[in-house]
Structures are given as C-alpha cells and as structure tokens.
Amino acid sequence: MNKSIYEVIKEDEEYLMQSFKRWYPFVISHGKGAIVYDIEGKEYIDFNAGIGVLALGHGNEKIISAVNEQMRKFFHYSLTDFYYELAVEVAKRLTSFMPYSAKVFYTNSGTESVEAAIKIARGHTGRQWIIGFINSFHGRTLGSLSFTSSKAIQRKSFSPLLPSTYLIPYPDKRNPLCSDNCTETLISFIEDWIFKKIVDPSEVAAFIAEPIQGEGGVIVPPSDFFYKLNNLLKKYGILLIMDEVQTGIGRTGKMFAFEHFNVTPDIVCLAKAIGGGIPLGAVVGRKEIMDLPPGSHANTFGGNPLALAASKVVLEEVPKLLDHVSSTGKKIIEELKDTKSPYLYDVRGMGLLIGAELRKDNKPFYEGLEKVLYNSFKRGVLAIGAGESTIRIEPPLIIDEDLALKGTKIIKEEIEKL
Ligand SMILES: Cc1ncc(COP(=O)(O)O)c(C=O)c1O
Incomplete structure (x- = not known):
C-alpha cells in the first residue's frame, strides 16, 4: 500500500x-x-x-447498509439450484417497469445478458438468424462480439464469430446512406434487400439493437425508427431485443431508453447500473418468450444476493x-x-x-x-x-x-x- x-x-x-x-x-x-x-x-x-x-x-449509504445486512445473512447460494426471496422481490420490481407481463433471467454482466438473449430468441423461435447493426457495442464474448462492431480492433483476429448473423447500418444521420429519410431508407433496405436477398424472414429469430449507440459515439436514432422497425418485425414473427445495458435504469431520463421511441421490445438486456456497482445483469422479456426449458441455461453467480440487495435500492431510488x-x-x-x-x-x-x-x-x-x-x-x-x-x-x-x-x-x- x-x-x-x-x-x-x-x-x-x-x-x-x-x-x-x-x-x-x-x-x-x-x-x-x-x-x-x-x-x-x-x-x-x-x-x-x-x-x-x-x-x-x-x-451510497443505503446501498452500503443493504449490502451489509445481506452479508450477515448469506453471501451466495446459487439461484440456479435453490430459491431465495430477494431474487423474486427484485424481479417483481424490475418487471413492474415493463409495459407487459415479464420474467427475468439474472446474469453477471452485459455481455452475459446479450448471450442469454441470443439463446432465448433462438430457443423460443426455433430460428437461427439474428441481425444487428454496424457500430453497435454488445460485449466481447464470442456470441455478443458477433454483433459488436464499433471498432474493427474488437473483432480483429477473433473470427469465426457466430454464423447466421448479419449487420446492417444503424440509423445514424452521419452515414451518407441515411442523410435523407433515414427511417424509410433503412426499413425498405431490410424488407427489399435483406429479407429478399440474404435471408428469408421466416428464418430470422431476432434483431438486436441499442436504442442509443453508446460506445459507438452516443448516436441517437430518428424518433420513429424503432417503432417502424418493430412493426415490420412483427409481420414476420421476429423478436426485437433491445440492449439497454448502458441506456437502461434511468440513464436517459426514463427507466428504459426504449420508452423515448414508442416501441416495446420483446427482450431487454440489462447490466451496468442495475447492481449499483456490484456485478449484476438481467434479461427481462415477455413472459411467453422467456420459456427456455429447465437445464438449458443457467449460471452460478447470476442473481448474487449482495448484488440484488444493492439492486433493490437502485430500483427504489432511480425512478425518483x-x-x-x-x-x-x-x-x-x-x-x-x-x-x-x-x-x-x-x-x-x-x-x-x-x-x-x-x-x-x-x-x-x-x-x-x-x-x-x-x-x-x-x-x-x-x-x-x-x-x-x-x-x-x-x-x-x-x-x-x-x-x-x-x-x-x-x-x-x-x-x-x-
Ligand atoms: C450496450 C452495451 N451492451 C453490452 C455491454 C457489455 O457489458 P459488459 O462490459 O458488462 O460485458 C456494454 C458495455 O459497455 C454496452 O454498453
């Protein structure tokens, strides 16, 4: 020292x-x-x-005392094999912010939330393809890295990444493709080119997007883009995954950034702020989608009780x-x-x-x-x-x-x- x-x-x-x-x-x-x-x-x-x-x-004194109190009870007792009430309490609170009945899967980080979301989307739809956006950041493990592309160095020398994935331009007004009528241009690009030339929409499980690209340079999309994208996806039974790891839990002035865009994603990825500084992530999704069967997905530390004790305080304080x-x-x-x-x-x-x-x-x-x-x-x-x-x-x-x-x-x- x-x-x-x-x-x-x-x-x-x-x-x-x-x-x-x-x-x-x-x-x-x-x-x-x-x-x-x-x-x-x-x-x-x-x-x-x-x-x-x-x-x-x-x-934060409230987090310190909540975590201290929890420490005296138990530090850890893997949620994937046993039960504890705190996990349910935090999930109830978290899902209360969602516009539909939702369920939660706890993780330890942003990248792990994205990995889980990919599996949930594939598992639920039985489809393989997932489409992301250029200049996004979703994490650095090999699944999430398949959709991360804010800098070439992030991917350099790590190929092959996940198959059956594709990246399309983000509605970024700096992109010359997108200078005029960005939303319409991209939506027709997806419908007329991606779905007709690259992959039939019946094979696409999900689109994954950050509602605002954070690491990519704080890129705010046009206000109608995600609403229109989601309408298109719904036509084909394709899920919308929103990665709110950075934007979620009050960062943009709403609990979730998707609320600014009049869109309801099927699956939301969270981490960062949700644990108040203790590693915690979560995937929150429509009840009927969060249906991976027992034994198909789990982790040792997800929903760690110390992190959840902190999270309970975060979820009480941030709305204020x-x-x-x-x-x-x-x-x-x-x-x-x-x-x-x-x-x-x-x-x-x-x-x-x-x-x-x-x-x-x-x-x-x-x-x-x-x-x-x-x-x-x-x-x-x-x-x-x-x-x-x-x-x-x-x-x-x-x-x-x-x-x-x-x-x-x-x-x-x-x-x-x-
Ligand atoms: C939008 C987004 N998704 C995923 C991640 C990855 O999170 P983690 O670093 O906790 O794996 C980040 C990290 O910055 C992020 O900003």
Missing part, C-alpha cells in the same frame, strides 16, 4: 493483460457521490460513473431521479452547444448520456479528443471517449446541477483551446 501513481501503473502493466485502453493515469483511491479521489488525494468530478454503472454515485436526469442533461447539452470551436461537430444525447463529437477537416479528430480528455483530467474532470472522436459525458445520476455544469465548463474550455 501507499504506492505512488507511477508505481501502481508500472505494476499494472507488468501483471495485467493490457488488452484495454486507458485514457489517462487516474488511479482511484475512493469516491463519494459524484466526486472521486486519486491515491495522492487529488479530487475529480466523475463524468464516467465507472462507465455508466454508478447511478447512485460512490459510497428521472426528472433531474433529464433537466441536468439538457443543461449540459446547452452549455456544450455554446462552445466556440471549429472542431465541435455535434452535441447529442439523452438524459445523462451525452456525446460531443470533434472533427477536423471533415474527419474524426482523434488527437483532439485525446487532448481534451487529458487536459480535462489534469483540471479535475474525468470523462472518456466513445466512437472515433466523441467525448462521452456519463456522470452518476445523482450529480447535482452545479457540479455537472462546473465539469462541463472545463471540458468546453478545453475544446475551445484546441
């Missing part, structure tokens, strides 16, 4: 596989609310929330924060839009999932992104990137407005200095 930042990083490089990218040398000591401290005592505004996980911030999330998000967006810089190409997002994209000479300005993130870090604000050159702002949902605007002003000034 009491190592310097430099020593921790040096040992990290020596002992941990370096298959992930860090943006700057931040070594956490502890946090409280939306503030974190490094091991040398410096204070930072947290615009990451551990990548969208810590909805109630750091050190939704208006605050929407209004604070709008203020951050307004502030960012006022940035005076030729490099700020777009500011977009919903609630507290916000992206500010930098471009130079009409191309992603990656060096600019790195510089803004690094210099903001130096000035006490922690944010990371998304897509090729987008600053991602994703603070704990409890962040107060003044602190959120203080952090935003620092990022804005750093963009202006480019």
Whole structure:
C-alpha cells in the first residue's frame, strides 16, 4: 500500500493483460457521490460513473447498509439450484417497469445478458438468424462480439464469430446512406434487400439493437425508427431485443431508453447500473418468450444476493431521479452547444448520456479528443471517449446541477483551446 501513481501503473502493466485502453493515469483511491479521489488525494468530478454503472454515485449509504445486512445473512447460494426471496422481490420490481407481463433471467454482466438473449430468441423461435447493426457495442464474448462492431480492433483476429448473423447500418444521420429519410431508407433496405436477398424472414429469430449507440459515439436514432422497425418485425414473427445495458435504469431520463421511441421490445438486456456497482445483469422479456426449458441455461453467480440487495435500492431510488436526469442533461447539452470551436461537430444525447463529437477537416479528430480528455483530467474532470472522436459525458445520476455544469465548463474550455 501507499504506492505512488507511477508505481501502481508500472505494476499494472507488468501483471495485467493490457488488452484495454486507458485514457489517462487516474488511479482511484475512493469516491463519494459524484466526486472521486486519486491515491495522492487529488479530487475529480466523475463524468464516467465507472462507465455508466454508478447511478447512485460512490459510497451510497443505503446501498452500503443493504449490502451489509445481506452479508450477515448469506453471501451466495446459487439461484440456479435453490430459491431465495430477494431474487423474486427484485424481479417483481424490475418487471413492474415493463409495459407487459415479464420474467427475468439474472446474469453477471452485459455481455452475459446479450448471450442469454441470443439463446432465448433462438430457443423460443426455433430460428437461427439474428441481425444487428454496424457500430453497435454488445460485449466481447464470442456470441455478443458477433454483433459488436464499433471498432474493427474488437473483432480483429477473433473470427469465426457466430454464423447466421448479419449487420446492417444503424440509423445514424452521419452515414451518407441515411442523410435523407433515414427511417424509410433503412426499413425498405431490410424488407427489399435483406429479407429478399440474404435471408428469408421466416428464418430470422431476432434483431438486436441499442436504442442509443453508446460506445459507438452516443448516436441517437430518428424518433420513429424503432417503432417502424418493430412493426415490420412483427409481420414476420421476429423478436426485437433491445440492449439497454448502458441506456437502461434511468440513464436517459426514463427507466428504459426504449420508452423515448414508442416501441416495446420483446427482450431487454440489462447490466451496468442495475447492481449499483456490484456485478449484476438481467434479461427481462415477455413472459411467453422467456420459456427456455429447465437445464438449458443457467449460471452460478447470476442473481448474487449482495448484488440484488444493492439492486433493490437502485430500483427504489432511480425512478425518483428521472426528472433531474433529464433537466441536468439538457443543461449540459446547452452549455456544450455554446462552445466556440471549429472542431465541435455535434452535441447529442439523452438524459445523462451525452456525446460531443470533434472533427477536423471533415474527419474524426482523434488527437483532439485525446487532448481534451487529458487536459480535462489534469483540471479535475474525468470523462472518456466513445466512437472515433466523441467525448462521452456519463456522470452518476445523482450529480447535482452545479457540479455537472462546473465539469462541463472545463471540458468546453478545453475544446475551445484546441
Ligand atoms: C450496450 C452495451 N451492451 C453490452 C455491454 C457489455 O457489458 P459488459 O462490459 O458488462 O460485458 C456494454 C458495455 O459497455 C454496452 O454498453
């Protein structure tokens, strides 16, 4: 203990596989609310929330006491072979947010929720094909990776991935295919090209999509896209899986982002915020679809009681924060839009999932992104990137407005200095 930042990083490089990218040398000591401290005592505004996980911030007292209380009862007792009441209580609460009668399957992470959703869709429909969208992020295990494509490095050297999958363009207004009438163009592309040339719709189990592409750069689709897509899918008995791992549990100002788009997905994948910082994921789906037979799917740790104790608090507290999330998000967006810089190409997002994209000479300005993130870090604000050159702002949902605007002003000034 009491190592310097430099020593921790040096040992990290020596002992941990370096298959992930860090943006700057931040070594956490502890946090409280939306503030974190490094091991040398410096204070930072947290615009990451551990990548969208810590909805109630750091050190939430209600989570601490709920988990403590549960720890005195039992830490673990695999739900797949035994029963406990907490699992039912949290599932009841979670399904109460769904627009239909639903059932839950617990997992430990986002990628595991996506894997489960793939199996549920295939198992229920008896069909094999699943179609996803380019520039999405669904996780890194081989099933979910088959639908992940926000950067080529994520897939490089890991083929072959799942067969009978296909990726189509996301309704992203930056895509030239999609500049005019994006929704209609893509829907007819699916109906007239994908279903007529690639795969008969009777063989398609599901489409999987993020309601807003998070890791891909905070891409918000046109408001009618998912509604129209789902109408098309229903015609052919194809399920819609929405990956709300990042957008779910209040992040966008609604419990689920699909609520913004007037669409009812058949299956929803959750993780990140649902466990309040303790690993937990869940798949929530229509009762009649969640019908994999006994023995066909299970895991040891899914629905861990410590995670569920935390989740119970999260699911009680987050609904009270939704208006605050929407209004604070709008203020951050307004502030960012006022940035005076030729490099700020777009500011977009919903609630507290916000992206500010930098471009130079009409191309992603990656060096600019790195510089803004690094210099903001130096000035006490922690944010990371998304897509090729987008600053991602994703603070704990409890962040107060003044602190959120203080952090935003620092990022804005750093963009202006480019
Ligand atoms: C939309 C989405 N799906 C799935 C995942 C994978 O989650 P995990 O890292 O918990 O496996 C992520 C992670 O960022 C995500 O943003």
